[in-house]
Amino acid sequence: MGKVPNPAPPQDFKSRLAALRAEFPAYDIGPSDLPSTPYRAVKQGGGDKALVLLAGSYDGLRSLLIQQAAADGERVLLELRTRQLATLARRMGVRKYSVDIGDNEITVSVTVGGTPRAVRITCEPRPTADDELWFWTHWGDPLAQANDVMGAEVALVGLLARP
Known part of the structure; x- marks a missing residue:
């Protein structure tokens, strides 16, 4: 998998969430209820299924989303x-x-x-x-x-x- 350039993250939490939403529109991205993993992304599947990604940082969640996008492409x-x-x-x-x-x-x-x-x-x-x-x-x-x-x-x- 090639290295995806990492744009400079916005400084405040809400702006970081908005940046992730813009980059990954297929996911519902928002704050998590868990203090150790404040970043959350959810992608709805069929029926009651959903993919939930949690991370402790903006960069961590972005990395997980990039990896999941690559895996989705390979599955297709x-x-x-x-x-x-x-x-x-x-x-x-x-x-x-x-x-x-x-x-x-x-x-x-x-x-x-x-x-x-x-x-x-x-x-x-x-x-x-x-x-x-x-x-x-x-x-x-x-x-x-x-x-x-x-x-x-x-x-x-x-x-x-x-x-």
Whole structure:
């Protein structure tokens, strides 16, 4: 995680809370009832769930909020990868290929002329494409952009049909 510049905090408590609210609008930021942790941020989840962050200082709470934002971003990326792999798995299953779903990967297999063939596929950022998500083979070759499931499907059929 890169270092996020820390702006000079306002001097009074109320102004510090207001600065945090402006920087992190998804959170309800205010004073805590606990003397040792006067800074509190709450993010409502689904139903009765909520994420509560407590800190003893402005810098401490800001750091926690930055770390939580990074974790939220990683979760979103993981959910997108999983969704794209699941879509590709369903499409290959419809084509009557055998599909095994693993942690962050799928393996598509078929037997052609008595010879079993398989390709393991992952969904990862491609550095040469501005870190957009791509499908990759287990050989490390890019297959197609993750938003082009049909293109990945066609490429995968071609790979599995090769002698």
